[in-house]
Amino acid sequence: MAFQEIKNIVIRGVAACVPEHVVDNRDSTLIGNAAEIEKFIENTAIVRRHTVENSGICTSDLCFEAAQKLLAELNWKSSDVDCLVFVTQTPDYQLPSTACILQHRLGLTVDCFAIQLSLGCSGWVYGLSTIASLMNNGNFKKGLLLVGDTVTVTKSPLDKSTYPLFGDAGTATAIEFEEGAAGIKVHTGTDGKGYDAIIIDDGGSRNPFSSTSLQMKERESGIVRNNLQSHLNGTDVFIFGITRAPQSIKALINHFNINIEMVDYFLFHQANKMMTEKIRKKIGVTDSSKVPYSLQEFGNTSSASIPLTMVTQISETLSVGKHQLVGCGFGVGLSWGTVYFETHNLCCPPVIYL
Numbered sequence: 001m002a003f004q005e006i007k008n009i010v011i012r013g014v015a016a017c018v019p020e021h022v023v024d025n026r027d028s029t030l031i032g033n034a035a036e037i038e039k040f041i042e043n044t045a046i047v048r049r050h051t052v053e054n055s056g057i058c059t060s061d062l063c064f065e066a067a068q069k070l071l072a073e074l075n076w077k078s079s080d081v082d083c084l085v086f087v088t089q090t091p092d093y094q095l096p097s098t099a100c101i102l103q104h105r106l107g108l109t110v111d112c113f114a115i116q117l118s119l120g121c122s123g124w125v126y127g128l129s130t131i132a133s134l135m136n137n138g139n140f141k142k143g144l145l146l147v148g149d150t151v152t153v154t155k156s157p158l159d160k161s162t163y164p165l166f167g168d169a170g171t172a173t174a175i176e177f178e179e180g181a182a183g184i185k186v187h188t189g190t191d192g193k194g195y196d197a198i199i200i201d202d203g204g205s206r207n208p209f210s211s212t213s214l215q216m217k218e219r220e221s222g223i224v225r226n227n228l229q230s231h232l233n234g235t236d237v238f239i240f241g242i243t244r245a246p247q248s249i250k251a252l253i254n255h256f257n258i259n260i261e262m263v264d265y266f267l268f269h270q271a272n273k274m275m276t277e278k279i280r281k282k283i284g285v286t287d288s289s290k291v292p293y294s295l296q297e298f299g300n301t302s303s304a305s306i307p308l309t310m311v312t313q314i315s316e317t318l319s320v321g322k323h324q325l326v327g328c329g330f331g332v333g334l335s336w337g338t339v340y341f342e343t344h345n346l347c348c349p350p351v352i353y354l
Contacts (some may be wrong), residue, residue, distance in 0.1 A: 003255050006132040007183035013174040013347030015070040016311040017062040018050040018167070018298060020353040025049070030160045030222070040164065045273035049167035049299035050353075051152045057354060059090045060098050062170025063146040064105055065352050070144075070172045071106075073349050078106055082140035083113040085131045087123040087147040087303055089332065090154065091116060102146060113140065120198065121269045121331025122188075123147055123303030125339045128173065129186045135177050145173040149302035154200060156225035158216070162232050165272065167299035171307040174347070185340040187252040189244065194334040197236040202227035237331070241275050245330045246282035248338040252326070253283075258340055260284065265314060267327040270295045270305040279328075303329070308351070315348035 025047055031037045041047055052058075063086065071078060084106075086099040099116040108114070113134065119126050124147045131145045148170030155162045202213040213227045225231065245268070253260055266285055268276045273295060280291050292313035294305065301308050306327045310318060317323070322344045330336035 002188045003252070004129060004133070004186040005183065005256070006129065006136050006186065008136045008138065008177055008179050008181050009132045009183045010176050010178045010181045011173060011341060011343055011346065012176050013070050013074050014171065014307045014310050015066040015073070015349050015352070016169060016171045016304065016308045017065040017352040017354055018169045018308070019052045019055060019057055019062070021051055021053055021055060023049045023051050023053070025164050028164055030158070031164055043272065043274050044165065045293060045295040046165060046299045047296050050169070052150045052168045053152065057150065058092050059088045059148045059150045059170055060092050060102055062150070062168070062354060063148050063172060064102060065354055066170050066172035067106055067144055067146055069349055069352055070174050070347065073347050074174055076142060076174065078108050080142050081106070081108050081112060081144055083131060083134050083143040084108060085115055085117065085127050085143070085145050087117045087119055087127040087145070088149055089118060089120050089302065090150045119332065119335065120149070120302050121271070121305065122329040122333065122335045122337045124171070124306045125186065125327060125329045125337030126188065126335070128184060128339055129188065129337065131175055132184055135175060136183065138177050138179065141177045143175040145175060147171050147173070147307065148304040151302050154230045156229040158224035159229065160222040161234055162230060165300045167301050169298060169301040169304035169308045171304045171311070173307055182342060185252060185256045186337065187248050187255065188335070188337040189248060190333055190335045192333065194236065194240060197233045197240065197334060198230065198332045200228060200230045238275060240334055241271055241330050242278045242282065244336045245279045245328050248336050249283050249326065249328055252338045252340060256340065262324055263326050264290065264323045265325050266291050267306045267309055267325060269329040269331065270298070270309060271300055271331070302331070305329070311348055312351050315350070318343055318346040318348050320345060
């Protein structure tokens with residue numbers, strides 16, 4: 001089992017940035033009639049989404065704004081940041097790595113370690129595990145984990161199975177080395193046989209871009225997309241989520257003897273309300289107030305959903321005192337990850353609108 005206990009690091013702060021442009025699902029003609037829209041909102045809880053629609057805003061822009069704000073709030077100098085990990089499925093370019101571009105934009109030194117990871121909804125947990133592993137021996141003192149996606153650019157506006165679900169966001173998490181700190185506890189897993197449950201068929205080396213990649217095709221009623229737009233097998237992903245996520249959370253809790261009653265908040269990837277409620281009940285959390293939602297305002301924001309939920313739903317609480325948190329992300333890959341961590345007077349500025 002893929003368990004990690006990574007000590008000597010502390011999460012100092014979390015910031016988030018979203019596009020100011022809002023799409024309201026109650027105005028959607030794609031979902032269906034008024035009754036169908038209300039049923040959709042009842043099942044998913046997704047009312048509104050912030051999207052980069054026709055703005056030219058990239059994921060890196062959102063993460064840059066979040067990072068700038070967090071550095072200022074923490075009074076960290078850009079020259080003090082030793083490492084940067086950028087997690088996204090929507091980089092600026094196929095190459096170079098957008099992590100290098102962010103290193104320059106943020107004014108980090110040329111000695112800064114900068115790396116980009118390609119992961120979706122499990123990305124914040126994997127990114128946190130990666131940067132904590134880089135920092136726990138003390139060679140790197142301060143680090144930035146930048147996580148986000150502008151996934152709406154990969155969705156067909158004629159695909160009712162994906163388009164109404166997703167929003168865009170970028171986040172920044174500040175990590176600092178502190179000798180003796182409890183750090184984080186992590187469980188991760190991967191099941192690549194389900195790689196095609198969430199996929200963009202063309203544009204990579206396996207299926208390079210061609211003229212046919214842009215052809216819009218009706219896959220089934222209400223689902224029209226081309227091969228450069230993402231496909232989601234809703235049934236497979238739902239079963240995967242309600243199976244693997246609770247298994248991972250239980251495995252982490254049991255392996256590290258965590259008292260589940262002492263956990264203040266469970267931060268689940270914001271896929272949809274029906275899925276999240278099933279996960280909550282499967283792990284035995286009876287107090288629904290311990291599971292905050294950002295779905296209603298932001299939709300499924302992929303890798304950004306856990307830190308965005310922290311910033312928009314519980315920031316005032318987290319900014320004062322100590323709290324025990326469990327985060328769980330699951331999705332593209334298929335991959336999943338659960339992390340237990342504690343915060344103390346977390347720096348958590350209000351969400352930024354760009």
